[in-house]
Amino acid sequence: MRMRMKALEFYPVVIIIALSMRIPCAFGLDVRLIGGPDIYSGRVEVRHDGVWGTVCDDGWDIQDATVVCRMLGFENASIATGYAKYGEGSSSIFLDNVHCSGLETDLGECSHNGFEVHDCQHSEDAGVMCSKNDLQVRLVGGQTALEGRVEVFFEGSWGTVCDDLWDLNDARVVCRMLGFQIAVTAVTSAEYGPGSGSIILDNVGCLGTERNLAECPHRGFENNDCGHDQDAGAVCANDLGLQVRLVGGQTALEGRVEVFFEGYWGTVCNDAWDLDDARVVCRMLGFQNAVRAVTGAEYGEGSGSIILDDVDCLGTEHDLTECSHNGYEIHNCGHSEDAGAVCANVRLVGGHTALEGRVEVFFEGSWGTVCDDLWDLDDARVVCRMLGFQTAVRAVVMAGYGPGSGSIILDNVQCLGTESNLDECSHNEYEIHDCIHNEDAGVVCSHESPLEVRLADGPNSREGRVEVLYQGSWGTICDDYWDSKDAKVVCRMLGFNRTLSARGRAAYGQGSGPILLDNVVCLGTENSLAECSHSGFGVHNCGHAEDAAAACSIEDTTSELFEVRLGDGRSRNEGRVEVFYNTSWGTLCGAGWGLREADVVCRMLGFTDASDVLQNAAFGEGIGMVFLEGISCLGSENSLLDCTFTSFDANSCPHSQDVGVICKDTGALQLSTIRFDPTTSLGHPEHVFQGMPVPSAENSRSFSPVSIVLGAILAASYVLFLLLGLYGYHRLRKLERMTNNNSSEQPTSKGTGSPEAASAYLNLTSPSRKSTETPGKEAPGELIYMNLEVPENTIGGDQVYTDLSFTKGNDQEGPRPKYKAPMKPPVGRKPKSGRLGSPDRIDPSPLTQHDPIYDKCD
Known part of the structure; x- marks a missing residue:
């Protein structure tokens, strides 16, 4: 009975320990964007218990936004917003202090305070702006980058567009995607030659205001009733005035400059022609910079009129018509003075500004990427110099500006840093590589002339409205995303080593002149605002009521x-x-x-x-x-x-x-395990301190691979403890039934054991059975003798021989189990704590080494 009570105590302990183990598990959340101007942006709302609620912006950052965007099927997030940028919600605030690593697939895997545990108002509702899953487009087969057959990139390959319903509105969207200002013509009937591969789009019906062809209605991808003799095309231009082309060069990057005026093409005289003029031409053709200004009809003499002479550009214009010149067809030149240009075969794509992005090179009529093998700052310097910047700040690897598409043109590029073109650097043969687009290289360039900054209208020289000097004019900065890290860069530029505050809402009064920067995002380590991410110079959606400000100090902050x-x-x-x-x-x-x-x-x-x-x-x-x-x-x-x-x-x-x-104070919490007492049959639990802190579920941050493995181990331990408890309980019930069956019989015989026995042993025999059952009737259970012999020095100095017999199997008719000899009570000291034998003897009792309970119970 005492042994039964010990087992009954042990069983619930095992179950309680098993149930108390916390196993981390991830759960899925539904998420949506509300209040944004399009499907890519809006206020973040999650559904909990069937109700939609918002997320507080405490700690909300780009990693959290990335998880949300990925849940919605977008590739990435571009901006994490706060302060209810997309309007205030009206229901519950479900999440606060969300902290994601950015690698999670669900917000439920990120740490947070717990559902509806927050200290926020709806004025702090979080939002996101996701990266758009846009189509890429190109023009192929034209004489210039302004014209050609329209091709789109879909599922890893380029394909064409059918000309059903194709009109100028559709062409306008294509031209806008390529950076041109207008569309001149919507081309049909494969005028630029039939393409190959799939026909990706048909029945395209754009309004002309869309930003990407993917936003226009169409029949569905690769769903068409066309042949390539119906491939659509487009002719683009940068304004309603001049069109420009390069003629006579070996590639589309170089040639004699010709302009289209009043229905015909003509040339440009090379008087005063320089690199700034060539830059404008290249920019009109969709390239980012010019490498060389060509004179002396190097690409051959043209025919027809000489349209322009004495062209004088600053290099920042968007079109030759913005530059100074003598007037149309007013010149003193011959065609032996025809001007030309060589455009840079490199561009930056995917960056927040013109200073940064994925490096793409122009090869055989199309753009491709550069693999990041051996890519370093010397290579980046050459790229930045090709694009007209002074130097490179950083060489970016591992598709830091997103993976490109199309061919990978260059690999293993090794520049000294002094070259004027990537072609002069060592590299593999064109399109020979062992890379994928996740290895696309990028760069961050710095401006040719550093920005100047000042603090205006403050009570002293250390604080005021932030203004920057750009292209000869002072302008302000919008306070969107303006924080102390941005202000820290401003203070550093001004020679201060401490930032007191970053303020917005025109705290020092509204400025005048242009708003030059918006959405400035600095790390705080930059030496100039030009190195920070921003929307681009002069690109903003603000008024002067949102002018940013900063307060600096010369005091140290060590x-x-x-x-x-x-x-x-x-x-x-x-x-x-x-x-x-x-x-x-x-x-x-x-x-x-x-x-x-x-x-x-x-x-x-x-x-x-x-x-x-x-x-x-x-x-x-x-x-x-x-x-x-x-x-x-x-x-x-x-x-x-x-x-x-x-x-x-x-x-x-x-x-x-x-x-x-x-x-968290180290060592405050410990793990406990079960240790079995070797002096008992079943043992009892003991707490063993392992010296390992136990993290609580409330403070769990995220489920890393290590925590997942630990969770699996805990789960296995849970099952093991549960099965162990059930097994012990099952064996105890068996023993109890055996004891109840035997207690109704009187002992009938007594045996003696060998006094020379060295240890206890179990002897099972099957004696002959005198059966009285009738033929054909199933015989009762087999009679089994359990002979347990114990040396005399183990129990009170007396030799005791016990012979028990009982039926094996289910209770049936037949001989009843009986004791063949009673257990002789021990003489001398009584056992302690219900244990057989003396617990304080030097030699352990043989019963603890060989317990009959564990020999045969079922």
Whole structure:
């Protein structure tokens, strides 16, 4: 009975331990974008328990946005937005402090506070702008880059467009995709020759305002009733005035410059012709820069009129008509002075500005990419110089600006950095490579002349509205995405080594003149705003009411002058966050705080990371200044000063919003296992400290491969413990039934055992059975004798021989089980704790080495 009670105690312990193991598991969420201008952008909403709700923008970044966009079927995210950019939601706020690595396939795999656990309003609803899954288009078979058969890239190969319903509106979209301003003609009936491969589109019906052919209605991809004799084409131009072409060169990149005027083609005289003029021509043809300005009819003498003479461009114009010249057909030249140009066979694609992007080269009439094998800064310098920039800031690898399409033209490029063209560098033969487009190379270039910056209309020279000098004029910066990292770059450009605040909404008054930059995104380490991502010079959607500002200081911000501590906590790893600055202690504003910000604080204090964030002065209100309003950290920073924040001095934040944290103290939690007591038949659980911290489910960040493996191990342990408990319980029930059946019989015989036995043994025999059953009737269970012999020095010094017999199998008619000899009570010391034998003997009892309970129970 005591043994039964021990097993009954053991069984629930095993089950409780098994059920207490937490196994991480991922769950799927439904997500949608609401309130955006198109299907690619909008406010992020997730569905939980059948209801749609929003996501708070605390800690919301591009990694989180990438996961959302991937869930919606887009390749990537271009912008993560906050402050309800796409309007405020109206239902619940479901998620806050979302933290994704960017590799997850579902928001449910990212860490967050828990559903409906937040400190936000709908004015903080998060949004995204996803990268568009656009079609790529090219013109093939024309004499210039402005004309040709329309081909689109679909599922890894180029194909044509059928001319059914093809008109000028469709051509306008194609030309706009290629960077041209207008479409001159919609071409039908394979005028530029029949293509090959698939016919990708048919019955295209654009309005002419679409940004990409994929947005126009059509019959569906590769669904058509056409032949290649109906391939569509287009003729593009950059304005309604001049068209330009290169004639007489070996490739489309070079030749004699000819312009189309009043219905016919003519040449340009080389008087005053230089590289700036050639740049404008190349830009009109869709190339990004000119390599050389050609004079002296190097590509042969033209015929017809000489249209232009004394052309004088700055190099920034979009068209020759914007340049100074004598007037149409006014010249003093002959065709021996016909001008020409050589355009750069390289361009940058996929970047946020003209300074960066995936490197593509022009080869045999089409654009292709460069593999990143051996790609370095020397190679990038040559590319940037070809495009008219002063130098390269970075060589980008692993398709940092997205994978390209079409051919991979160059591989194993090795430049010295002094070459004027990639063709002069060492590389494999054209289109000989061992790469895929995930290895496409890119570059980040710097401007030929650095930007100048100033702070205007502030109370002193250290703060004010940010203005930049571009092309001779001062202009402002829009405050979209403006934060302390951007302001840090401005302060560095001005010689200051500390940033006090980044402000928007024309905090120092509205500027005048152009708005030069918008959507500026800096890392904070750049030496110039020109190295930061932005929409492009003069490209914006702002008014001067959104002018950005910055406040700088000459004071140092080293860790010796900026310390952190925890106040009024119950232990060393918790409390109100306080910082030491300017000889006094102050608190931090809790608005926007999450675990990532708390992680930085805990790491500054020597802990590994944080387990919780407590808002609203949970550890009491502090005194002194309140610092760092609107802070946002990635969680990997070494100091709070490395995070972004809207203002260093949070004067508008009261002490009732003082933030507190609880840091993880190493060794606080331990794993426990089960150890079996070798002095008992079944054993009992013992807690064994392994010295390994146990992370809680609430603070779990994300499911890495390691955590997945640990989860599998925990799951296996769960099943093992459960089966062990059920097995022990099953064996105990068997033993109980055996004991109940035998208890009704009286002992009938007694045997003696050999005193020389060295240890207990089990002897099973099958004696002859006197059967009384009738023929044809199933015989009762086989009679089994269990002879257990115990040496005399094991139980009280007496020899005891026990012979038990019982039926094997189910209870049936026949001889009843009986004891052949009773167990002789031990003489001397009584067993302790219900155990057989003396537990304090030096030699262990043989019963603990060979227990009959485990020999035959079923």
